[in-house]
Amino acid sequence: MSDARYEDWQLLDLSPGADLSEVNRALHFRRALYQPGALATYNLLEEDERLRMLDRIDEAYRRIIGNEPPPSRGPQPVPAPTEAKTEPPTGPRPDPRTEPGALLRYHRCAKGLTLEHLAIETKIRTVLLEQIESEMIDELPAAVFVRGHVLQYARALGLNDPNELAARYLAKVKLD
Amino acid sequence: MVWITTSWLLRGSTSIEYIPTRQERITRMIEEVQTSIPTGPKIWAIGGGKGGVGKSVVTTNLAAAIARSGARVAVVDADLGGANLHTMVGVPSPKRNLSDFIARRVSTLAEIMTPTPIDNLWLISGAKALLETANPNYGQKGKILNHIAKLDVDHVFLDLGAGTAFNVLDFFLVARKGILIVVPEATSVENAYFFIKAAYFRKLKRAQPRAQVKAAIDEVMKSEARRLVRTPRDLMAQVMAIDAEAGAALMEEASTFSPSVIINRVERSEQTRLGAEMGSACRDYFGIQLRCLGTLPFDNLVRRSVDERRPAVDLFPQSTFASAIRNTAGCFVDAPAEALG
Numbered sequence: 001m002s003d004a005r006y007e008d009w010q011l012l013d014l015s016p017g018a019d020l021s022e023v024n025r026a027l028h029f030r031r032a033l034y035q036p037g038a039l040a041t042y043n044l045l046e047e048d049e050r051l052r053m054l055d056r057i058d059e060a061y062r063r064i065i066g067n068e069p070p071p072s073r074g075p076q077p078v079p080a081p082t083e084a085k086t087e088p089p090t091g092p093r094p095d096p097r098t099e100p101g102a103l104l105r106y107h108r109c110a111k112g113l114t115l116e117h118l119a120i121e122t123k124i125r126t127v128l129l130e131q132i133e134s135e136m137i138d139e140l141p142a143a144v145f146v147r148g149h150v151l152q153y154a155r156a157l158g159l160n161d162p163n164e165l166a167a168r169y170l171a172k173v174k175l176d
Numbered sequence: 177m178v179w180i181t182t183s184w185l186l187r188g189s190t191s192i193e194y195i196p197t198r199q200e201r202i203t204r205m206i207e208e209v210q211t212s213i214p215t216g217p218k219i220w221a222i223g224g225g226k227g228g229v230g231k232s233v234v235t236t237n238l239a240a241a242i243a244r245s246g247a248r249v250a251v252v253d254a255d256l257g258g259a260n261l262h263t264m265v266g267v268p269s270p271k272r273n274l275s276d277f278i279a280r281r282v283s284t285l286a287e288i289m290t291p292t293p294i295d296n297l298w299l300i301s302g303a304k305a306l307l308e309t310a311n312p313n314y315g316q317k318g319k320i321l322n323h324i325a326k327l328d329v330d331h332v333f334l335d336l337g338a339g340t341a342f343n344v345l346d347f348f349l350v351a352r353k354g355i356l357i358v359v360p361e362a363t364s365v366e367n368a369y370f371f372i373k374a375a376y377f378r379k380l381k382r383a384q385p386r387a388q389v390k391a392a393i394d395e396v397m398k399s400e401a402r403r404l405v406r407t408p409r410d411l412m413a414q415v416m417a418i419d420a421e422a423g424a425a426l427m428e429e430a431s432t433f434s435p436s437v438i439i440n441r442v443e444r445s446e447q448t449r450l451g452a453e454m455g456s457a458c459r460d461y462f463g464i465q466l467r468c469l470g471t472l473p474f475d476n477l478v479r480r481s482v483d484e485r486r487p488a489v490d491l492f493p494q495s496t497f498a499s500a501i502r503n504t505a506g507c508f509v510d511a512p513a514e515a516l517g
Binding site: 030039042043116124 | 362447449454456457461479
């Protein structure tokens with residue numbers, strides 16, 4: 001391990017002499033921190049500073065592992081969205097009799113709401129909301145709870161007849 | 177451009193004799209109280225630049241978890257802008273609060289310490305304090321802190337208000353540990369960095385006897401208020417270049433500033449790294465250590481516990497949130513989480 005200076009190890013937050021897998025992990029962590037849109041550096045630095053930091057990280061890495069160029073940064077990953085976006089629904093409105101779950105998703109997307117949004121509104125976990133939308137019948141709790149959840153969900157979306165939809169959903173759950 | 181002005185200011189700084197202001201004398205007094213009474217309570221301050229990130233929820237739950245393990249704990253509602261800690265610990269309307277103390281209707285803080293439904297947990301309420309004392313002056317603040325340090329409990333948690341008002345910063349800085357609550361949202365992260373920077377500058381400025389250096393710090397703070405870059409690290413380098421002695425003093429003061437962070441309402445796995453990432457970013461850009469004490473999951477039961485006016489660790493001890501709180505509380509009492517069950 002060749003020209004590495006103490007500052008290089010410090011920059012990667014490693015003790016001098018850390019093994020290659022640790023060095024690679026550190027490189028990954030430090031690079032991720034300075035990707036565009038990274039939450040932990042939100043509004044902390046200007047674009048040129050961000051790029052300079054990435055260069056410094058790569059240089060430190062190169063000196064540590066002995067002048068080999070660092071692995072390619074690869075295609076710049078899509079920045080993690082700080083707020084999940086909801087695309088408007090595509091395709092026709094699902095039939096409440098055959099696809100009650102898909103209908104819920106359709107209305108949610110039409111309103112541009114995220115599952116997290118509705119989780120706060122309905123106090124139902126996002127995972128469960130997702131399962132309801134996807135009609136993952138095996139994963140759902142007992143029918144009596146499902147009815148309540150669908151009712152709450154439909155109400156939160158402001159649908160016309162939550163009771164009707166809940167009844168249809170339940171009919172489908174029982175059928176399966 | 178800024179630096180041209182400040183370096184000019186700094187140049188003539190060597191021969192001025194320094195006379196401490198009243199505010200600084202009180203500060204010294206408070207700091208002496210903190211360091212000279214090793215048997216006094218450990219004081220923890222919970223802040224966070226942003227409202228609605230769960231400061232009060234985290235404060236009450238940490239305090240309740242430690243109280244349940246047998247230590248005596250007081251929570252102080254120092255949120256002089258919107259006190260409601262009393263509701264969260266199930267004390268609907270505290271008879272006495274901080275305004276009684278400030279108005280000298282009682283002579284010690286112990287007299288306004290209200291028992292809560294949880295054993296070993298007491299409340300010092302700030303309810304209504306705002307109306308009478310919108311902004312306690314430095315002397316009143318010093319008196320409150322001085323008395324807090326004399327409370328006959330093992331731990332004191334100060335629930336600070338949102339924002340970066342001097343009140344909040346001073347309580348934050350005087351505690352054994354200042355803790356920021358952050359949620360994985362851009363606005364919360366941004367506010368946390370702003371808070372850290374503001375607290376850091378306030379600390380440096382308070383410790384800095386020379387008016388010229390103070391003025392320089394002010395200048396930097398003003399000109400860069402909208403941007404977070406050009407941070408304390410740069411300030412230090414600049415002061416060092418102009419006046420090595422002042423620079424060294426600043427460096428020493430800076431090394432004692434190590435705020436902590438607790439990440440609240442984590443929903444996705446990649447968000448669990450936020451604490452470590454913010455620590456890394458702080459080291460790079462502020463040149464300070466930001467330690468992450470814990471990561472708390474989003475849990476619907478927390479909201480229900482607030483509705484029930486009981487801490488989640490008490491009402492839903494089996495919840496994922498309660499278990500994460502017990503893990504985090506280990507950092508405060510040097511005990512493993514199992515001891516806090």
